[in-house]
Amino acid sequence: MTDNAKTPAAGTRERILDAFETLLSECGERAATLEAVAAAAGVSKGGLLYHFGTKDALIEGVLGRLETMVALDIAQIRSSEAGPVAHLIRTSAPTGNNLDRALVAVSRLAQASNSRARQALRSANDAWYQAVLETVGDPVLTRTIMLISDGLCYGSAFFPTEDPPRKGAQDAARPQSPDVEGIIALLETLTAIPYRP
Amino acid sequence: MTDNAKTPAAGTRERILDAFETLLSECGERAATLEAVAAAAGVSKGGLLYHFGTKDALIEGVLGRLETMVALDIAQIRSSEAGPVAHLIRTSAPTGNNLDRALVAVSRLAQASNSRARQALRSANDAWYQAVLETVGDPVLTRTIMLISDGLCYGSAFFPTEDPPRKGAQDAARPQSPDVEGIIALLETLTAIPYRP
DNA sequence: TTTACTATACCGTCCAGCCGGTATAGTAAA
DNA sequence: TTTACTATACCGGCTGGACGGTATAGTAAA
Secondary structure, three states: OOOOOOOOHHHHHHHHHHHHHHHHHHHHHHOOOHHHHHHOOOOOOOHHHHHOOOOHHHHHHHHHHHHHHHHHHHHHHHHHOOOHEEEHHHHHHHHOOOHHHHHHHHHHHHHHHHHHHHHHHHHHEEEEEEEHHHHHOOOHHHHHHHHHHHHHHHHHOOOOOOOOOOOOOOOOEEEEEEEEHHHHHHHHHHHHHOOOO | OOOOOOOOOHHHHHHHHHHHHHHHHHHOOOOHHHHEEEEOOOOOOOHHHOOOOHHHHHOOEEEHHHHHHHHHHHHHHHHOOOOOOHHHHHHHHOOOOHHHHHHHHHHHHHHHHHHHHHHHHHHHHHHHHHHHHHHHHHHHHHHHHHHHHHHHHHHHOOOOOOOOOOOOOOOOOOOOOOOOHHHHHHHHEEEEEOOOO
């Protein structure tokens, strides 16, 4: 609607996937009906089925997007100057970016016993774990950091903040939950401490 | 069937709620059909509806049970000799106890946009936060501990371990995920460290 | 003419809730 | 102690609506 007027087809596909993810994240798996997705994406049901002939195809679509986004995030993590831990924790907080939404959306599918979604989440988690472990060293500390990341990402999904979507400026700097930076500081002191079990 | 021959009705009610929670936790909200719940509880659909006239009534049933279990857990936390942090982290890990199951079950409902379930989870979280804050002192550290607890509880729900239910000896000492004790040790060193942001 | 849709109608399935029926136990008058 | 009635606990079939998917006819731009 608001954007892509130039590439009608390609834009519509992405818009449909966006709508599917948003419905999954905000309203749950059950509400993410074909008709609801079509309406949210601003297309007809027939139009949706033109692009994704099956609900499974829609799911494959979000799984595919998640995979590429995770790979990109892993690359960013490794090259991040702020360090992997800070990057991971910051991007785990509900910033409203694309990765967050995709991750929460897929987690909804995973909880609906979709094995492909579970597999995708698990491999994403493994990749992050590996990246953090490489710099942190200690497995227990790494696991702890991952748990905090999980808690931020999934836990926040249960409690949608009262401030509604706020359409524009999603990825830009938005005042994060105040203690995220505090947690990062805490974790960074931890990584500097000689940890003896 | 196997147990209560004396109070047939009361036993059935609890059995139905157990079945509902188990189906929610293990198979997702969508699979927790009235018929499926009835079958799992060993009653007919009509029999289920005799006890819970509506699916909402079923949900109210699990929410009520969760509330009482949380209150009991909070009391245990405060009187725990091992300290609130250790208690919280240990009981957050997937031990298969009743609180875990109820919590995961309600989280499934919360993700299906059930506002009552979300409210129940939020107040439970608030109560735990308060109990931990009282002994830990620092809000950021408390928040961090809560996030780890969330990560353990909800994150583990995504990845059901391959070892099946194992009917007997649920609450007793069971070899937990190896790093839970490590995380507790890590957190306890943390609480002893003078944390300066 | 192909691509990219819209609009609508339809089918089969699944599911919540409803309803009529049943079995058992207790109670209490005759 | 037989009969009549009531309450509890439960069974299983039915209906109406929602949903996934199919089909078809039409449209408008490239």
